[in-house]
Amino acid sequence: MYDYIHIQTGQKLYYVGNSLGTLLALAAFSQEKLVNMTKSAALLGPIAYLGQLSSVFARTIVTTFLAEKAYWLGVSEFIPEGLVVGKILEGVCVLSLIDCNNxxxxxxGPNCCKMPSTIDVLFDHTFQSTSTKNIVHLSQMVRAGNIAEYDYGDENENMAHYGQPTPPMYYMTRIPKDIPLFLAYGGKDTLSDVNVVQLLLENLKDHVKDKLVVQYRDYYAHFDFIMAENANRVLYDPLLAFLMTP
Structure with missing residues (x-):
């Protein structure tokens, strides 16, 4: 998609990613991919060092190997509302620390500023399916505490795909220091946990100062970035100002 838009327009792209979309961009930038086609990038609720996330819901999926179990059952598409995945997630929702009514x-994390009508619209469009392999990959990174390519669980398989027995790592310190970045994160977010973002920022400490804009909202949780009623004022206005900077 990046290549297509770049070729069709002959212009560099403005990239805005949320949640998983931030991890995709960070991984690409760390390998200096897409950088020459990118004018600037905004990362909302950035996902990077997943080993630091504090979401009990997400950690339960990881520690009980639910994604792997679905994969072993031959479920190639992880459909949240699908029968098999639904049955698996039922096991998560019975735990005392998790309230699946919300x-x-x-x-x-607890959202600050959602409206009932916004929730209705959100559920009309989410949660979208993804490959089960993708969920397995995310689970691997949570357990390992790193950012790496998919681990096939077999040295020979990894050798066949990567030419080495272990998956290649993505190093955030290799992100070019002059690419304009806008990072927005929240204090109540349990997926893009504050500790996750601080570790990412530590990796970006040598970034060119006027090329890195950081917005912190202490009352924002993960889904506030896309559905908070005040997001247009406290988040999107600064984001648009960043994108319009020469």
């Missing part, structure tokens, strides 16, 4: 907060 799955948004259970997954990403």
């Amino acid at each position: 799955v948004i907060s259970a997954l990403g």
